[in-house]
Amino acid sequence: MSSDVPDPDAPADRVKHVRIEDEMEQSYIDYAMSVIAGRALPDVRDGLKPVHRRILYAMHEMGVSSNTAHRKSSSIVGETMGDYHPHGDSAIYDTLVRMAQDFSMRYPLVDGQGNFGSMDGDPAAAMRYTEARMAPIAEELLADIEKDTVNFSSNYDDRLQEPDVLPAKVPSLLLNGSSGIAVGMSTNIPPHNLGELVDATTHLIQNPDATVEDLMEHVKGPDFPTGGNIVGRDAIYSAYATGRGRLRVRAEYEVDREEGRIVISELPYQENKARVVERIADDVNEGKIEGISDLRDESDRNGVRVVVELKRGANVDVVENRLLDHHLESTFGVINLSLVDGQPKVLSLKETLQHYVDHRREVVRRRSEHDLQEAEDRAHILEGRLKALENVEDVVELIRNSEDRDAARAGLHDHFDFSEEQAAHIVRMQLGSLTSMEAAEIEEEYEDVQDTIDYLESVLASAEKLDSVIVDELQEMKDEYDDDRRTSIIEDEGQVTHEDLIPEEDCVVVITEDDYIKRMTVGDFEPQNRGGKGIIGADPKEGDRVSKVFRANSHDYLLCFTNQGQVYRLKTYEIPEMSRTARGKSAINLIDLDAEEELTAVVSTDDFDDDECITMVTHQGYVKRTCCDQFENILSTGIRAAKLEDGDELVDVDVTDGTGDLVIATEQGMTIRFDESEVSEMGRSARGVHGIKLQDDDRVAAMVATTDADPRSLLTVTKNGYGKRTRLSEYRPQSRYGQGLIDIKTDERNGRACTAKAVTEDDDLVIMSERGQIMRIRSGDISQVGRNTMGVTIMELEDGDAVASVTVVPADGGDAAEATDAADTDEQ
Known part of the structure; x- marks a missing residue:
């Protein structure tokens, strides 16, 4: 047989013999970690899953900010899918819709225009009909992203760069919460009030040894967008101390004994209002709840209003307890699971806030370094301009007598000891900038830049001053976006049992x-x-x-x-x-x-x-x-x-x-x-x-x-x-x-x-x-x-x-x- 012809009986050079169980185990682990890190779990630093982060970054790159016109949702979905998230348009649009729903997000990240669904479980209109833009608070998550504050990685086809995490001026993980199911694990984090989170984060920065109990002086508990009541404080403490807990969330309602009615004004988080009304009606028809004569959903854009009319002589307490037992109270299972350095971890309240603080320290440090570098570069240019003004006649003469721009730059570098950057800038200067007024402005700007440099150097030199910058920025966020708590916390008077009904x-x-x-x-x-x-x-x-x-x-x-x-x-x-x-x-x-x-x-x-x-x-x-x-x-x-x-x-x-x-x-x-x-x-x-x-x-x-x-x-x-x-x-x-x-x-x-x-x-x-x-x-x-x-x-x-x-x-x-x-x- 010729030496050029491969021997069909010879073993292939690249074949590896492995045990099938080992290969299956490793393949499954790789798949699981891909789902965990790449799709299902949020990052503890910015509180976002990759799809949320990519949608916001795509809108940022498209220039669809809070002060621009709305853009078709299909356009945003298309840009996100084509450049950053190759997982199908329906998954991206569903995420975009949820970020625009004020009954799903405590602080919506998207300002939607059109039909984005309802509490009754109505789906959003098709993406070709709806429009969207970033909400103002979403821009705070992206603020300073151009200043080398976070790392970037190549997108899925290596054409573009996308951020690994957003700078996040607000603690978004706890702010809007998150839910997701990965392989063998799941996360379910409730939303919170921004003002309370800011106060708790500030307290932790100023008191690193603070306990969960100390932080709970500021964070009273979750704050759901649909309001309602959390029954009991023990479950809240358990969730904050261990990262896991079961919260009883109860609707807000008023019992009008004189009129013989119960009026429901707020529902537990993530409850489908239409389904709740339907289940109550079914129980009435089947005789499971007695004493109800009429049931009406009078809700409108101003809020929830479900009226339960009672029969004359009905036992109001029994009807109320039956409604609570079956329809007006639900359980929210807290699992504070997020990615820490790429690994899933269940975190306490303090740990969650501490990771956010560490992230902000890194962001502010890198931003300060970036701003310092820009300020120093600008100061260097201004020093050249001031030097050129001092020798304006000689500089003008040299430039006028130079054969071309390159010769002028070389002449300035050789005769006046300008740097390459200074010389290039002076050559590009207009004659109008040589006036005495321009000179005064340059001197004033130079002083301001020097002040900026001194300030940034002091920030980078002092951990306390860097922390004060974070605290000040958090306070600005509170002043701008804080609102009243929607969810009340009521004392636990005992689980409603069947006998109570x-x-x-x-x-x-x-x-x-x-x-x-x-x-x-x-x-x-x-x-x-x-x-x-x-x-x-x-x-x-x-x-x-x-x-x-x-x-x-x-x-x-x-x-x-x-x-x-x-x-x-x-x-x-x-x-x-x-x-x-x-x-x-x-x-x-x-x-x-x-x-x-x-x-x-x-x-x-x-x-x-x-x-x-x-x-x-x-x-x-x-x-x-x-x-x-x-x-x-x-x-x-x-x-x-x-x-x-x-x-x-x-x-x-x-x-x-x-x-x-x-x-x-x-x-x-x-x-x-x-x-x-x-x-x-x-x-x-x-x-x-x-x-x-x-x-x-x-x-x-x-x-x-x-x-x-x-x-x-x-x-x-x-x-x-x-x-x-x-x-x-x-x-x-x-x-x-x-x-x-x-x-x-x-x-x-x-x-x-x-x-x-x-x-x-x-x-x-x-x-x-x-x-x-x-x-x-x-x-x-x-x-x-x-x-x-x-x-x-x-x-x-x-x-x-x-x-x-x-x-x-x-x-x-x-x-x-x-x-x-x-x-x-x-x-x-």
Whole structure:
């Protein structure tokens, strides 16, 4: 084979053998750092990302300043993309738009003309329609950039030079904040008030050992362009001390109780106003927020105004808290991450300001050196002019006799010892500058230049004087651009919890056999006379019947016992509040019930004492007591409360202390009273002991706890709406597991007994039928008679209807969670 022909089997000279994981790792790191440093994170010195910096510099180079006419945005975008930022026009225009939005930037850097979007999320018009120019404060970021104050690098195609950072007369990073997502990290810096930043920066320059607490005497907290309120100061301190924090930002609103309205005037930063209004409306329509009759967005160019009209009688505090919980309060996560010497770093407030101060010191030093060099060059020229004026006749003669300009410059250099620069300047001078007046002006200018040189040399020689220059310039910025703080800082009165949104009130909870459940306020039902029909309290679906009704306070924690001996824990307010005619919501959405499982009894946990027990009774007459502390940790799937015999069901539950008596009532009208101590405390898995000896076809309907001194009466109500009251003292105690005494006659008129309750004359009763009729009467309206009587009509029922349940509303407004159910509603 010829030596000129490459051998196809020979290894290539430039092939490198590397592990693929090493190459992937290094390539990913290179890409990540490119995104971090080149696109996503701001520089700590001027607070700008490359795209912001390039847009402003392109406008500067185009001469589009704050005192020139606006230019088409497409022109600015085109110049930026073509010369400095080759990443697509949409990214550049989106940045330009944001820099012009006064609701996005605390101090907008671009003065826009046209549609630049809105707080409602409306997009800006296309770039061919809008116009822009630099805002005055943006020029302060570029001030002195021609004076070698910052380093320049080649642009992407090496045709031009672009600044690595802007001189930045104001601390822009904190001034307007920044947000961005890089690879594996993100930044989210809130905007601040210029005057406060200037004061804090000045304090840091004058007191290098200042702490974050010292700086917070000047910087009170972020200052958002949309105003609003920051709730609490601890989160602000955390953000400033560590560079990370979570701020609760709350809308500004006014509650007008006389007019029944809430007027929202400021929204949390970066909230979409139209979306907020839409979400409120959705929650109103879905019933998540009640009490709102109208919602209007009356905002205009002068600011935000969203009016929430309230219904008459609406609970203003509840509506306000619901709005706060879901719509008028948001969280701003502070991550003060920026580039320091090209590396991402999370900074505290002091560190951020210190890096800015170091940057300004470098800028002012380089500017002073540049100005000093120019002043010295000018002084050198002026010295030559003054020397030429002293020898004006000889200088003029030499120039006139010279063959050309070059010869004149050489002659001046040789005969008068002018430097090359001085000689060139003198040759270019006009004769008019040789007048005596011009000479005086030159001497005056020379003195001024010498003063400038002395001043600049003193600045460069003294760190304190250089710092004073920075302080003076910062004060000028404050005098020119400072304005009032927009965001207020209010004290943290505690996180709004779901419970705070619910008014504390007595409720009636209705449950059907098919386990539909709802709650209504007791105030929905006015007391009626005994024997009435009541009003509609529920509308069960066809084939379903109301099984029980109980009373509880809306803030009570309830233990919900089922017929199968399971117990669940539930907050009353978690039960959906609905109208009288509503069917309710399936309890499966609240409690994980099995197919054949039904709620049969409910007690409150709010007033449990260490020595109290949960006492339970079953249809077959078994009784057990279990210490309350065994019901403290209840899983969402429930826990076992009692072991039941086959065919038996849990029917009633009460909280007892072991010192009184238990009264058990059966469906056939029998009652037994015995000392509670006859029932020993047992574990949750125990079955219990016999409480009453039942006749054939009889079963337990209810249980009541009482004492010897109890002045109350035993109210017994039958299926057909009859009932009576008998003093508890007439039920003599006997041993457990006896047949008991006759309490009420359960003939054809009365029907079987469905429940028994201990009541006073002043208590109210809420009685509900299986078909959903409900009525409220005073207990005292029911006659108090002896045992073994028929009773009187309590509620008039329609054919086929029957009493489902009775609950007691104590007259003294006592423990609202005393809530036990009623009897099983199966027809006998």
